[in-house]
Amino acid sequence: MAQAKGTRRGMSPDAGVEISEDTFPELDAVAAIQRGLHSFNQEMGGPYDREPVTLLARAADGSARGGLLGLTFWGWLFIDWLWLSRDLRGKGVGSELLQRAEAIARERGCAQAYTDTFSFQAPGFWEANGYTEFGRLDGMPAGHARVWFRKAL
Incomplete structure (x- = not known):
């Protein structure tokens, strides 16, 4: 797999995931992080009503x-x-x-x-x-x- 410019990769052996530094992440990846944190926050604190x-x-x-x-x-x-x-x-x-x-x-x-x-x-x-x-x-x-x-x- 070719490594994108501005990207560094490494494995997190205990978790079985690849950790990468990405200067230009795709929007889907950014959205996944945002959705994940918003979901957790609302699970713990209740609906945002933002x-x-x-x-x-x-x-x-x-x-x-x-x-x-x-x-x-x-x-x-x-x-x-x-x-x-x-x-x-x-x-x-x-x-x-x-x-x-x-x-x-x-x-x-x-x-x-x-x-x-x-x-x-x-x-x-x-x-x-x-x-x-x-x-x-x-x-x-x-x-x-x-x-x-x-x-x-």
């Missing part, structure tokens, strides 16, 4: 100038992305996006929210909006930290 939360801040011409991307599941709001163009920062738009996302989450029965950010991405914004730090990974990236925040809704 629903996206998407809020956009648009200019008059319709172009996206920022927004919030997240999802609700297991009674939690997870805020994955919150970004605003530089000209919109400090004008309350971020807080409005966050408040609207939290309202959507409460309507869906969520009682908690969480996010992660970096120390150079205005963690004070989260604190000003009622979020509390509950985890920190210093040196990620070098000279900075990755920070996790949560809030009871």
Whole structure:
């Protein structure tokens, strides 16, 4: 069998499987991993009831100038992305996006929210909006930290 470029292979003798590093995995393999973990998670924690939360801040011409991307599941709001163009920062738009996302989450029965950010991405914004730090990974990236925040809704 020819080895694909960017692939390293080796056997795991105790498990009887081949372990490979693959720079360009086929979509079926990626989907199998995702389906397997989602299935296990739901078996252990119950149905996800995953629903996206998407809020956009648009200019008059319709172009996206920022927004919030997240999802609700297991009674939690997870805020994955919150970004605003530089000209919109400090004008309350971020807080409005966050408040609207939290309202959507409460309507869906969520009682908690969480996010992660970096120390150079205005963690004070989260604190000003009622979020509390509950985890920190210093040196990620070098000279900075990755920070996790949560809030009871």
